[in-house]
Structure formats: C-alpha cells, structure tokens
Amino acid sequence: MNYFKKILRFAKPYRKYAILNAISNVFYALFSTLSFVAFIPMLNVLFKQSGDIISIKPIYDSATGVSGYKEYLEQSLNFFLNQEIAKNGEIAALGYICGTMILLFFLKNIANYAALFFITFLRNGIIRDIRNALYNKLVTLPISYFTEKRKGDVIARMTSDVQEVEWSFLMVLELIIRDPLTIIFTLIAMISISAKLTLFIFIFLPLAGLIIGFIGKRLKADSDVAQKENGFFLSLIEETLTGLRVIKGFTAEKQFTGKFQNSTNKLFRTMNSLMNKKNLASPTSEFLGVSVIVIILWYGGKMVLIDETITGGAFIGFMALAYNILTPSKSISNAIYGIKKGDASAQRVLELLETENTISDKENAQTKTSFNSEIIFDNISFKYKDEYVLKDFSLTIPKGKTVALVGQSGSGKSTLANLITRFYDVNEGAIYIDGINIKDISKNSLRKMMGIVTQDSILFNDSVSNNIALGTEESSEEAIIEAAKIANAHEFIKDLPNQYEFNIGDSGNLLSGGQKQRLSIARAVLKNPPIMVLDEATSALDTESEQLVQLALEKMMQNRTSLVIAHRLSTIQKADTIVVLRKGKIIEQGKHDDLMQEQGDYFKLVSMQSL
Missing domain, CATH: 3.40.50.300 (P-loop containing nucleotide triphosphate hydrolases)
Structure with a gap:
C-alpha cells in the first residue's frame, strides 16, 4: 500500500475530479440502495401485506431519535399506499411504486455515469503525468545509469509496468468510495429490516477475508518475476533488431531463437500461475457470497414461515439487498488482488522515478554563456x-x-x-x-x-x-x-x-x-x-x-x-x-x-x- 500511496501523489492536480467523483459515488450508492428498498412496498402490495390501515397522516417526534424516524418513514409510506389503494385501487398504487423504482434506477445510473466521467480525467491524468515524469527522469539521468541497465528493462518500466499500474492500481480509484458506500448503505437498510439476519453476514465476512488473503499472498512475488522477465524479453527484441546484420552474418539465428524461447517459456509459466491466482478471486468471492445468501435464505425463511417476525415482502427485499452487496464485495476483492499484482509494477516504476541523479546542478550553479580564456x-x-x-x-x-x-x-x-x-x-x-x-x-x-x-x-x-x-x-x-x-x-x-x-x-x-x-x-x-x-x-x-x-x-x-x-x-x-x-x-x-x-x-x- 506504500507504493499505492506514492502513486496517488500524482492525483493532486486532479483533486477537483476526485471530489466530483466522490460526490457522484455517494449518490450512486444511495440510489442503488433505495432502488432495492423500493421493492419492499411493491411486494407488500402484491402480497396484500400493506399493514394496518393508517388514516391519519403520521407526525415525526424528534424525541424518538433514529428509531422514531424509521417508524415515521414506514408509517408515512404505509399511509400513502393505503390512501392510494382506497382512492384508485391497488393497480394505481403499484404504478406509483414502479414509477418510483424506474426513477431511482435512472438516477442511480446517471450518478454512475457522472462518477465514471470524472474518474476518467483523474485516471488518464495520473497516467499521463507518470509517463511524463518517467520520460523527464529518463533524459536527466546520467549516461552511467544506462550502461548498467538493459534498454528493454527501461522500456518495460515505461510501458507494461505503467499499464499494469493503470489497470491494477487505478481501478481502485473507481471503487474506493462507490463500493464501500454501497455496502454501508445497503447494510444500514438491511439492519433496519432485520438486525438478526444482517448478523449472519458478519459471521462469514472474516472467513471470506482469510481465504482471499491466503490466495493473494503469492500474487506480488509472481508479478515481480513476470515484469522482470518482460523487461528481459523486450531487451532481447531490441538487441535482435539492432544486431540483426551480425546475427545473420554469424548464422546465430538458432542461438538467439533459443534464448528468446527460454524467456517466453519462463514468462508463459509465470503468467499462467499469476493469472490462475487472479482468476480465482472472482469465483471465490462469488461462492462465498452465495453461501452467505443461502444461509440467510434458510434462516430468514424460518422467520417468515414459523416465527412470523418479518413479512414475505420485507424478506424478499432483504434478500435483494443482500445480493446487492455481492457485486461491490466482488469488486473490492478483485481490487485487493489488483493492488497485490500491481504492487510489483508500481515498485519498478517508482524505483526509476526515485533513482538519485548523481550528476546534478548545485543550488547556486552559474549560467555561463561565453568562453574567454x-x-x-x-x-x-x-x-x-x-x-x-x-x-x-x-x-x-x-x-x-x-x-x-x-x-x-x-x-x-x-x-x-x-x-x-x-x-x-x-x-x-x-x-x-x-x-x-x-x-x-x-x-x-x-x-x-x-x-x-x-x-x-x-x-x-x-x-x-x-x-x-x-x-x-x-x-x-x-x-x-x-x-x-x-x-x-x-x-x-x-x-x-x-x-x-x-x-x-x-x-x-x-x-x-x-x-x-x-x-x-x-x-x-x-x-x-x-x-x-x-x-x-x-x-x-x-x-x-x-x-x-x-x-x-x-x-x-x-x-x-x-x-x-x-x-x-x-x-x-x-x-x-x-x-x-x-x-x-x-x-x-x-x-x-x-x-x-x-x-x-x-x-x-x-x-x-x-x-
């Protein structure tokens, strides 16, 4: 994460885009949760479980605090639905709920587009500035640095390593606010429906974290090997193109082909190991999520059918909210893998950026314009x-x-x-x-x-x-x-x-x-x-x-x-x-x-x- 923080220093000039992205993501998370909560009154109407008829409009009592506000909202919604059913019938009430859901999903997607719009400037701006900083560093480093480094390795740091930073690290910027907030808002809605059912999710979260952490341990090591081999691989291409006349003249094609194939074979084995571990992230997190939902389904079904402590509509809405946690949880899981994988590339990029220039100007260096003696x-x-x-x-x-x-x-x-x-x-x-x-x-x-x-x-x-x-x-x-x-x-x-x-x-x-x-x-x-x-x-x-x-x-x-x-x-x-x-x-x-x-x-x- 230290490398991640160092990369994020390039985000300072684009702070306004980060703030606008954060605001958009707050609205996205809010509308995402509300769009699923809106299922509950629709289901209650369908199942004729609108609750007791409330003929007097409820009034909020500030002394009751948060729990009183929750009750006030429920009673207000109940009052509106029952009034609408009594006046225009159940189909009209259902129409209002469907319209509200469409509006919420529309607002959710508008917020999502706005978040992606602003993050585009942030991501591309950071990558542009990293590449510019690398090139500036490249042309200011002393000649001695390049006599000790392979050209292909330097090229790899400026191309494939920067690209890996973009895809592995900066994807986190898209998720850093949106997905955690979506989970938080969803959990608040779930707790308000049933604290008991929500507790079951937290029982399995530590277990999921341990499994994901176990799989991700080897990602950074494999990534480091892959990126170094990629640098060697590019060096071989550069040497081959530069010395092609000599290679042909000395009939050394077989020798260089063998060296190249050894490099690609090593890269093949490393990338297979790396990608298999990365690909394990999504199915693992999905399996763990579905397991949690099945347990909730079993326990919640018992609460509906036997205990009758929750309505069928509320339970199905709760299940929809629980599923709403799966996607952001999976994204966060992939982001953790991305950071592990991108850590090696970020280290190589920062290693070049932070290389000390042994031949530099003194603070008060003179500007000499003529030669006299x-x-x-x-x-x-x-x-x-x-x-x-x-x-x-x-x-x-x-x-x-x-x-x-x-x-x-x-x-x-x-x-x-x-x-x-x-x-x-x-x-x-x-x-x-x-x-x-x-x-x-x-x-x-x-x-x-x-x-x-x-x-x-x-x-x-x-x-x-x-x-x-x-x-x-x-x-x-x-x-x-x-x-x-x-x-x-x-x-x-x-x-x-x-x-x-x-x-x-x-x-x-x-x-x-x-x-x-x-x-x-x-x-x-x-x-x-x-x-x-x-x-x-x-x-x-x-x-x-x-x-x-x-x-x-x-x-x-x-x-x-x-x-x-x-x-x-x-x-x-x-x-x-x-x-x-x-x-x-x-x-x-x-x-x-x-x-x-x-x-x-x-x-x-x-x-x-x-x-």
Whole structure:
C-alpha cells in the first residue's frame, strides 16, 4: 500500500475530479440502495401485506431519535399506499411504486455515469503525468545509469509496468468510495429490516477475508518475476533488431531463437500461475457470497414461515439487498488482488522515478554563456568501476587552439570527452573553464557552449532540416542551409527527394555513413558553440567520405577551441597540440612535425597507419 500511496501523489492536480467523483459515488450508492428498498412496498402490495390501515397522516417526534424516524418513514409510506389503494385501487398504487423504482434506477445510473466521467480525467491524468515524469527522469539521468541497465528493462518500466499500474492500481480509484458506500448503505437498510439476519453476514465476512488473503499472498512475488522477465524479453527484441546484420552474418539465428524461447517459456509459466491466482478471486468471492445468501435464505425463511417476525415482502427485499452487496464485495476483492499484482509494477516504476541523479546542478550553479580564456584539466582521476582510466591527468587547452588526443584503445581519450561535457563526473581533481569548476556551472549552459560530433552519427527519424536544427530554437531556413554548406552536406541534400524536408528514416538509415556524419557536423555548426568536442568523427568512413568530412571539420573548427579525439592520425596533423596517451597518462605532447622528429610513440603510430 506504500507504493499505492506514492502513486496517488500524482492525483493532486486532479483533486477537483476526485471530489466530483466522490460526490457522484455517494449518490450512486444511495440510489442503488433505495432502488432495492423500493421493492419492499411493491411486494407488500402484491402480497396484500400493506399493514394496518393508517388514516391519519403520521407526525415525526424528534424525541424518538433514529428509531422514531424509521417508524415515521414506514408509517408515512404505509399511509400513502393505503390512501392510494382506497382512492384508485391497488393497480394505481403499484404504478406509483414502479414509477418510483424506474426513477431511482435512472438516477442511480446517471450518478454512475457522472462518477465514471470524472474518474476518467483523474485516471488518464495520473497516467499521463507518470509517463511524463518517467520520460523527464529518463533524459536527466546520467549516461552511467544506462550502461548498467538493459534498454528493454527501461522500456518495460515505461510501458507494461505503467499499464499494469493503470489497470491494477487505478481501478481502485473507481471503487474506493462507490463500493464501500454501497455496502454501508445497503447494510444500514438491511439492519433496519432485520438486525438478526444482517448478523449472519458478519459471521462469514472474516472467513471470506482469510481465504482471499491466503490466495493473494503469492500474487506480488509472481508479478515481480513476470515484469522482470518482460523487461528481459523486450531487451532481447531490441538487441535482435539492432544486431540483426551480425546475427545473420554469424548464422546465430538458432542461438538467439533459443534464448528468446527460454524467456517466453519462463514468462508463459509465470503468467499462467499469476493469472490462475487472479482468476480465482472472482469465483471465490462469488461462492462465498452465495453461501452467505443461502444461509440467510434458510434462516430468514424460518422467520417468515414459523416465527412470523418479518413479512414475505420485507424478506424478499432483504434478500435483494443482500445480493446487492455481492457485486461491490466482488469488486473490492478483485481490487485487493489488483493492488497485490500491481504492487510489483508500481515498485519498478517508482524505483526509476526515485533513482538519485548523481550528476546534478548545485543550488547556486552559474549560467555561463561565453568562453574567454582556457580549459584546464587539473590533476583529474576517473574510473568507471574499479580500475582508473585516468590517473593524475593534467592538460590545458587555450582558447582558439585545437588539441588532438591520440593513443591506443582504452587509453582514456573518449573518457576526457565524457568528462568535459559532464556525462560523467571526475573522481578526483577538477576541470575548469575560464577558472570556474564545471561542477559550479549549470549542465545546460555548459553543454550549450559545446558542439559534439561522435564516431556514431546519432540521427533521428525526422526530416533533414529538423535533424540539423536539433537543440536550436527557431533556426531559419537560411541558417540551416548555411550550416549544411559549411559541413559539405548541401550538395547531397539537394539531390534528395524533398531536399531538406526529406525524412532520413530510423537512425538515418536512408543515408550513407559519410552523409550521416556530415549532417551531424552541420548540426554542430548551426549550434555555433565556442568549444568543439570531436570524438573519432571520421574513423568509420571510407577515404572519399573522410576527405569531405575532414574538410567540413576544418571549416567548422576555424576560430573555435577544439578537443579532437583521433583514431586516423592523418586527420589531426594540423592540430596546434597533439597529446599522446597511454593508460590514462600523457607520454608525449607537441606539434606533428616535432613529435615525428622525436620518433617516439606518436612516430610509431603514424608509421603503422602509413604502412
């Protein structure tokens, strides 16, 4: 129930709908009870049991309290019916009662529709806000969170888990007032007819509760297993779609099919167990309810036929009221099962929502809009898990200069790009921009000062112009075209159908590798940042594409401060400083010609690539 309460905090903006729903449900419960109570006078007329004829209109005596009010209502109804029978006959009296019943059922259903109308805004509003909160959390969490989590599991939390919360938890909102109130009003009416008969219901209620509780104990555990397996199942689909070329190329279809079938078989067994326990809720509660009614029928029949302490009409009306308890009782029973089942999903949703963001802005973080002097990596150390990738690393990048990082894989080049953009935070030391620790600068303003071009061209299923204008506000068509020209992309865009409005497909798959990379560069150019971070931007390209992209990069880096991570050393010969890394430490540093003359590690790397 703690998870249920936490989910309900999303209901605060929709309080007015909750209040209107509650009012509608009060009327629903009241009219529902009265519609069954109205059976009693009709049955008394049919069975000619209207009671003693009362010729004087009764007067209510306030001193008699509640019991006197009940007697007053009975006598008033008796007076009206007898007067009507005497005046117009029994058929006319029956007509009044039938009309009253129709009116009560009509009002009951109007109240029911109103309750459902208002709860719709509440339910859908809560689900919308949960999904928005999850997505907001998703885009603000650090990159490190997603290196430890399966994508499919995250997707499962945002889709199937949220849906389970909607159906399992929020269905309770529909029942939380309506069904308990229906039971309470019905019980009041039943007690007023016969306290003895009503007592029999309470004898069996604890027993029913114990049985329902026993069945529901395993629901949360099974639900937790099912939702986790569902996340693994979605991860397999995502991995298969992403790596389909490799799976086919290595004829690994059978291996992946087996893994997928193992997951679906486990999900099949878990869901069978889960659904069988859930399906047991309704028949169990119905059987228990019918058992109670049969006992009431036996005991009440004895009161009518032998003791004559209750009329036949009142007894049948009592039985109708007792049956009226069955439906809401069954709904409450299903709701209890729903909470048990939805508990696991709510826990998984809240686990994501409540994940602490380890990379967040300080309370008084500065908003920096310009870059004036230099970037300093001051004695920084960083590790992803146990081993340090960078240890006591220091480097200064003056404004307007291009610094290239080279070295073997795992030497820490890409890590520096991740640290300067605060995708990760340093474990020791600090990074300064214009003498300000980047932890004291808001992430938003820090990243606005930087343009990032990575080895993998991350493009979206949208038009060329929207991909170039990503992250910029109200970019003009002229600015987008100018950025594309600087990136050497305008020529191939002109040849596309619809040109800049051409949809490039999922991940830009309708373009070549070189074309995708030039669009990524155009995006960085349009942003017009003072600092550029290029992470092996040409390593995945063929020679011709590399030359076009390299020209685009050189145009873009003019008058900008650039940190270039290079795999192909031919692309960084014009850099102001080349830094050679090995195991997170600088082993050489200088211009291309100077490093070649030293014939150290850089000379060996260039010689190997030339060969």
